[in-house]
Amino acid sequence: TGRRESDTIKIGTIMSMSGVVSHYGIQTRDAIQMAIDEINAEGGVLGKKVELLAEDDEKNPEKTMNALIKLATKDKVPAIIGALTSDCTLAITKEAQQRNVLLLTPTSTNDAVTDAGDLIFRSCFKDSFQGSIVARFSIETLGAQKAAILYDMNNDYSVGLTKAFQETFESLGGQLVAIESYAGGDKDFNAQITKIKAADPDVLFIPDYYSTISLVIKQVRNQGLDVTMLGADGWDELTGQAGDEAIGSYYSNHYSPDADDPDVQEFVRKYRERFNVTPNALAVLGYDATYILLEAMERAGTTDPQKVKVALMETDRKFVTGHIKFDEQRNPVKSVTMLRIVKGEDGKLATEYVGLVNP
Amino acid sequence: MTTLLQAENLSIQFGGLMAVSSFNMELKEGELVGLIGPNGAGKTTTFNMLTGIHKPTSGRIIVRSRNGGPRNIEKLQPYQITSLGVARTFQNIRLFKDLTVLDNVRIANHFNAQYKSIHALLRLPVFYQEEKRIYEYNMELLKLFKLEHKSDELAKNLPYGEQRKLEIVRALATKPHTLLLDEPAAGMNPQETKELMELIKSIKEQFNLTILLIEHDMNLVMGICERIIVLDYGRVIAQGKPAEVTRDPMVIKAYLGKEMENDA
Amino acid sequence: MQSERQKKTITSIILLVLGFVFLNALVAMRIIDEYTTQVLTIGAINVVVALGLNLISGFTGQLALGHAGFMAVGAYTTAALVMKLGVPIFPAIFGGGLISALFGLLIGLPTLRLRGDYLAIVTLGFGEIIRVIMINLTEITGGPAGLKGIPPFTTNFYWRPVVSFAIAYLFLVLVITLISNLLKSSPGRAIVSIREDEIAANAMGINVFYYKMFAFTLSAFIAGLGGGLYAPFFGYLSPNMFNFQKSVEFLIIVVLGGMGNLTGTVLAGFGLTYLQEFLRFLQDYRLVIYPLILIVLMLFQPSGLMGLFGNREFSLAGLAEQVNQLLFRKDPAEKAGEK
Amino acid sequence: MLKVEKLDVYYGNIRALKEVSFEVNEGEIVTLIGANGAGKTTTLHAISGLVPISAGTVEFCGTDLQTLSPHKIVQLGLGHVPEGRRIFANLTVMENLEMGAYMRKDHAQLKKDYEQIFTRFPRLKERAKQIAGTLSGGEQQMLAIARSLMSKPKLILMDEPSMGLAPLLVKEIFAIIEEIKAAGTTILLVEQNAHLALSIADRAYVLETGRVVLQGEAKELANSEEVRKAYLGG
Amino acid sequence: MGVFQQILQQMINGLSLGSIYALLALGYTMVYGIVKLINFAHGDILMIGAFIGYFVLTKIGVTPGTLIIAFLISMPLCALLGVSMEKICYKPLRNAPRINALITAIGLSFFLENGARVLPAIGPNPRVFPTLPPVTHHLLGVGLSRVQIIIFAVAVGLMLILNYIINFTKIGKAMRAVSYDKGASYLMGINVDRVISFTFALGSALAAAAGILFASAYPQVEPYMGIMPGLKAFIAAVLGGIGSIPGAMLGGFILGVAETLAKGFLSSQMADAIAFGLLIIILVVKPAGILGKSIDEKV
């Protein structure tokens, strides 16, 4: 429609660059910027350079909304990558749809995110999908009978996975012996673990991000609770943070960070080179989302969200995090990789590919 | 004569300290009684019990309410006692320092104001009528004490003597039948003290008041009190007509001792 | 005297209506752009809640640190009334205020006997408890993922910012009128006297506890109204939006504007809301610079913005009078003579 | 020894002291008398640096005190027994005395001084380990004086030492004040109890609403008609 | 695991958490006692202290000996930080309304958190705090880890030292004197500013120690790590009676145990609500906290 022509294409991103999840937000923003710089170096999109406008949301839905309105009305961006967390994304999906702004969230896994309309996409799993996959895996592959869950009640990602895991696990005949929670930011889980220990489960599902997980599993082992631990994509990068106590745990992920996947290796190398830290899973997702979006624009031959949206549906290739196609609900059809944490040859923790679970 | 305020065996303890013990007093309508005694004798504490600020450890206080009936007030809150008709001033001036002189007085009209919050919020006519009445009444009171031209000044900017007067005005605005004054002349020079004496006498007549008064200024006490109660270490050591009390050796020893020393 | 007062009231009302029409016209024509409108509307809602806080902390002298909690109660109640019971939006907003007031009443009863910092910490605690309860009341609040799909003031996309802004403006005026009418009356003076000296107030016949409760409940009511406005305006609620930090933001508004000054709260409320957005260009450094600005303001203007103006209140009628004088060069003394 | 000239002190907008001037010579007892709120306490506070001086000078043993912080002023040898005693009620008697000697470094002499203080105030010795807040009023006043003496002041400012004391105790305290003077310490005494103050002072100043209105030999003032009327009750 | 063991285990968990709260609460209480300021930035000093410990330990490796070195470096540096905060931000406000200093403290807290986040040396990413290899001792079926033992030992040791300083040294007595009556303290020749600085130094040093202990127990450091323990410790200080030193210790232990027991036996969802609820109940019953003295105003 009537967006003004100019010699750059402006793309917005809304990330939590301050506040308690800023380490994810900043890394993801950096990864998006990196992808855009690469694309610009290759000649940009539609013959124009791409410019990234990054806004901070402080992990605060109100600030997210302000950022969206600013990007949509002042900067008039056709598309936005974000937001990072589901609560922030949920706050703006309807508004984005109504304002005819394409929203592609790389990381918000709450099931309801894409409900708001046909301009809202995501390029990661949704919670229910992943949660039920892990539950199935634990019964079918690990033969678990009794499961416990420890989750972050303040975090809808954690809550969503918990719900899905619980439903599937119980529907497959398993028994949930303990469901314990904590509040985001907590560091002490001893009380919950003591309680879980008393319930004597076969597996313990801990759906949260690696920074919390590394604390949780230390305390689990410190209490001498010998249980197989399970996690989801938030566990990515756990091997860089945890100690030997993580060995033998399983988690689901978007991709296998196997040493021999050249795309992954390449991404990690470039990212490290530029930002001097190892990227986490959300950063990779942000990087992929940028490519997904900009490639669709190129295909559409325009930045018009109504056309780009159609082009997005045609996405069908392997990205760093794996092969991506969108279903009718604009969620990616991705197979889930199950990984196991093992001790690598160099004495460091590594992951071992266990199997692919298809949707 | 009816008794307006009566204390029976009042005692109060702070930690281990028996600040006042077995205090008995009967205040009859229209009396002007002085309460004297050395520093720390328990005078202010007695006032605090009579006005509900401190709850007595034991004993009874009975007040005749405006509409006649006697009531036990030991368990009442200060504002309830005030509404029964007992008002006071404070030894350490407790004005609303950052409010104007007029507002200081207006606040004391609170339970007499004949309108509800809702009237004020909706600015109904009754609100304006009442506010006008209160304003005029308060200005009249201020005039009596020659404070009317200072009605818009902040209380904290008044000189010490006028702050004391304002405290009295404020107490009067609650329309009491009994007024308790705690060292009203403190900080006033002899001339001011003299004027204050006249003023106390005149408001007593005009408002038909009963007054109990703490004061160290013997000129004032001897000049206007009809009866004097002397406290020492929380106990009443003497009471009676001013002339009798000043001759009491116990009082001389505990309180008026200075003259003795000079003579000696 | 009577007619003078009526004239003042009428002048104020005319000016208010003019301002209302003018601002809304600007918004409707998008001369004030949508982003600015968004910030202004949030600013107005923040000011409403901050005015509520000022009532209890600035005027009654009782430091409260949990007003985000009352705002949350108001917001969720309004949302639930509209979404679950189909109550029309305006009664629902007042319903939010009332339920919030009820919470205020329940919280105030045991705690308003506490003084100073103790009251502050207890209200802080209640704010957090309310938030935790909201997280766990998944049925009503949607849990941590939040509650979405709250019907907006109007579904018309073009008019929505205008209507939201207009309603926020109206409520703001309503609350300011409510509080200033209250303050200039006997109950209002009772409230202020509690701040000045509780013991003296009590001795002057003021039921201190009752008026503390009254101010606290009214304060919670106003914060609840703010929440009630917020729900349809924003369309999405999540418990973590109403955390301790949010309560602190309101307190900052009140202190920066000047404790016990309505004009200051309004200015500081809009000012700080705008400042936070204005600083966006600082990117990662925004939340480093913002607190620095706060600290500097506190150090160099401890009495708040309105301290600069002797803590006087702004009055529309007064402004009109001044303009009138300026334009027609009428001497006030002369005018008094005329009468 | 102490010279105060044209001292002005403001509390906000209120001018509490108006061009107050007076002096204290070595070995004297000088008393400031005046009604409640006349500015006596304010004068002492201004000398000790507890309230800022708006105009005028305060000179002690040749040093200008204006810019010094309070603890420095004490170190120059100026003790202050504040109004209302203000002992540290949460510390023991002994600890209060230690606070009095806070800035002293001469530990050997200090030991002797404690002994000396205890011989002068035997009651404090009995109660050295008692929490000061539980002392009786008279004992607290003694402690306040003793505490101040621990800093070995050349000049000691006393603010209403008889306040709140029974007549018997008042006598005792005044006897102590005379003893202190005899031991060579100069004293500036502020008292409501003008009778007693004038009876032990060498010279006196009368303050009225922040101004010095009268001054002279204590005996003369005690006999002056004006003072008798205003402050001695006839 | 029997119920008895569970209770015992939870008590141990709670006491270990509580002793960290207690160390932090001491700083709140001391500062409050002396300048009547709720120093909201206190929790962030814990964060800085932990980061200093992190840098030291990653540089020189972690052994019991280097752990001591980490304490010895982190504590003085944080003491310095605390003193500078007081000098620059709080001292000018000493005569302003108390609410101003409170807002300044909150501003300072935001500044430290976000400042740490943008600082290249710290940054937003959580880092793994180097720890000694875990060792757990078992007694009566109850586990007691080495970290917990270290926490107890250090916390109790520091509290004893603090107790000694406050009760038996000249400066400690001066602290009590100043917190009781600043004006009278001046008249004793006490350099009140220096005593206040010392108080901030002491409190901040304890916070730094708490930071290292906290990071050893929960081996991760990041810029926002101080918020929750800060808030909890503040509650602990109020619970025990703000201004009271034994109160802060007691409050810390009570809160730690209560929180852990609530998580363990009631509802982990509501644990924070329960902690606050407990606070409110105690304050309603004892308005000045458990060991606080409520002082009636003399009328």
Ligand SMILES: Nc1ncnc2c1ncn2[C@@H]1O[C@H](COP(=O)(O)OP(=O)(O)OP(=O)(O)O)[C@@H](O)[C@H]1O
């Ligand atoms: N709230 C309180 N807590 C503890 N002790 C108190 C309290 N109020 C008064 N006291 C003590 O009770 C005693 C009596 O005090 P009160 O104020 O009644 O004396 P007073 O006779 O009014 O003396 P003055 O003439 O100096 O005003 C004093 O020892 C005082 O310290």
Ligand SMILES: Nc1ncnc2c1ncn2[C@@H]1O[C@H](COP(=O)(O)OP(=O)(O)OP(=O)(O)O)[C@@H](O)[C@H]1O
């Ligand atoms: N901190 C303060 N702020 C404002 N005004 C004050 C302050 N301290 C004293 N004043 C005022 O300054 C004047 C002098 O007070 P000051 O305490 O010096 O009197 P005083 O002669 O010592 O009286 P008293 O006999 O009551 O001790 C009084 O009007 C008093 O109200």
Ligand SMILES: [Mg+2]
């Ligand atoms: Mg008294």
Ligand SMILES: [Mg+2]
């Ligand atoms: Mg004095």
